[in-house]
């Protein structure tokens with residue numbers, strides 16, 4: 001509990017520091033982009049897909065974790081999946097709205113679907129698949145990986161894989177852990193994913209904050225010694241500090257020009273960015289959830305900004321499912337990365 005509280009406080013302090021550092025170091029550069037972004041964010045509802053030059057040179061990965069608004073996991077603050085049936089389901093309309101937005105912008109993405117949702121709403125998974133998107137696994141019961149034993153983790157993932165296989169006729173090629181919860185304490189999970197036949201994982205935020213890590217890990221997509229590809233969460237270095245960005249609470253909480261600038265900066269450095277969202281984030285007024293104040297804040301802050309920001313991203317940047325973005329790297333891979341610490 002004490003450790004969780006410490007991490008929670010660290011999370012808030014880190015965010016505060018990030019605002020200060022970012023403001024001081026990049027103010028001048030952002031003045032021009034700020035005006036552009038604000039205008040675009042407001043205009044995005046009527047903007048058709050377009051190319052803005054440099055951003056089109058790099059194809060980024062767009063991903064969604066398909067789960068209910070109440071399928072959350074935080075250390076010391078989580079609901080077991082046995083309790084989920086008591087809540088109102090909203091995943092179907094939220095996901096259909098997401099599909100509609102992507103169709104309008106002619107963008108395809110990767111949808112990491114929760115096994116519990118597959119069992120309850122198989123037609124929704126089929127609909128995502130039929131519209132040409134990639135289906136990945138988000139596990140079954142949304143349990144943080146570092147809280148599980150290897151056997152439990154294997155059973156949870158295998159259950160979701162079997163459900164997806166029954167619905168789509170294919171095994172998912174990619175996996176994302178709940179809350180990016182594969183860290184330095186449970187890298188054994190990557191070997192289990194390789195044994196289960198996964199082609200790639202995207203469950204690691206290589207940054208020293210919250211439950212993330214390991215921070216030394218390679219930040220570009222790379223292949224590990226066991227053959228599994230890893231597509232890390234997006235991070236940006238500012239004033240000697242590293243910050244996660246590009247999705248979920250970070251996309252909603254950071255001023256949008258920060259995300260916009262960070263994507264351009266990473267793309268200019270030859271790195272694709274992985275954007276991740278949840279269909280429930282399109283709902284500005286979710287039902288009240290029984291969770292701690294901090295986690296309620298993380299889960300609900302700026303929900304009304306998700307939709308215009310997603311529209312802006314789809315309008316300006318090029319996106320593809322993770323599997324297709326990784327294909328560009330597979331030809332470039334010289335040798336597998338065996339351990340963390342390679343830059």
Ligand SMILES: [Zn+2]
Nearest residue numbers: 065067178179
């Ligand atoms: Zn999730």
